[in-house]
Amino acid sequence: MELTTGAILRRITETPLSTAAHKLATIILDRIAWKDGYNGLERGTAAFTLAHLAEKMDVSRQHLTALLAELAASGLALVRWKPNGKFAPWLFRFGGQEEADAPADVVSASGDTSLSRDSKNKTIFAGRIEIGAGTNVYRTPWAELINAAKASLACWNVDTQVIWERFLAFNQTRGNAAVPAGFLLGFMRKWRRPASSLTSDLKVERQTGSIDHDPVMVLALPAPIQNRHFHQSDLERLIGRHGYEKRVQDMQSRFKTNRFAACLAVHGTAVSVGEILA
Incomplete structure (x- = not known):
């Protein structure tokens, strides 16, 4: 055919x-x-x-x-x-x-x-995106394009404003002042974690009661284990290798826990305050 x-x-x-x-x-x-x-x-x-x-x-x-x-x-x-x-x-x-x-x-x-x-039924990411152009996606030309493109991607059920803010944060941490518009589509295609999955994980953990009495797990929850190497790399770029090691050691000392759990808690804390993306 x-x-x-x-x-x-x-x-x-x-x-x-x-x-x-x-x-x-x-x-x-x-x-x-x-x-x-x-x-x-x-x-x-x-x-x-x-x-x-x-x-x-x-x-x-x-x-x-x-x-x-x-x-x-x-x-x-x-x-x-x-x-x-x-x-x-x-x-x-x-x-x-x-x-x-x-x-x-x-x-x-x-x-x-x-x-x-x-052409109105097509989604074309052309031009450049100014990273410091503002935080309200609906005051930019990109909201409609994000809505159209996300329909078939892993971020299909994530709010358009959330996608936009995480895209800006991702580039700001890397010092990008402007990027090709195609980077936005690429960012959406590589979406690591749907927003709903964090809520689902939290519900499961709460039902089992496994995190209620473990402050380290509570801190680690915003950062999934499978992305821990990405989180470590992102933090090391942001605060340096020495700064990353100091945070891990402080977490180990504070909660008397092993290095693996301390790393996850550091990553989760960084995600919670917006230093890196989940």
Whole structure:
């Protein structure tokens, strides 16, 4: 199947499907990205959560699952996968191969008037971002772009203002006064930890009671263990190797704990006060 709006739409109309499945296919088609990087997606893919699709279709999740199975088994060969974790959106693609002679940057046929051709449906990170330009993202041109791009990324459920503030903080700690706009998309793609995961971890720990009587664990909680090497590098760049070692030793002395736990507590404290990012 040639990956253009017109080609897929013609295939949808020619494929024997239920009325609801036809509607679902056109909803997915309307959100497909036609160039790599638009909306943070690869060319030919669309991103939705199942809850969002069910709401747009006004059907139950069970009915939606049946419709997706119908599209997958049909000539449209719809496939879906979830590369960014349990709570991230699903990515969708209609099956078939692009024609060998189709140009790499094809958007659609010249006679196709679908809204998918309009630039307003695309996300392009161009220009430069002034790091000291202000803290309210909604007073900048970047809020709409962040909202569009995060839909398919690991930070899909993080508030746009939070993403913006962490991006500014990330660059400020590195002394960057201005960066290419593409750095913002790259920062979002490498999002280390969704904001909701910290809350989930805290709830689990509180339920087990494992941190209530351990002040070191309380201090360490904002900094996940899997990122500890990043946190150490970030802190050493900020306060120097000697300053980092002094903090760890002070933490060990204060709580009579081992070096590993002391390092995590130092990292967690730094995240809590905004010196480094989680």
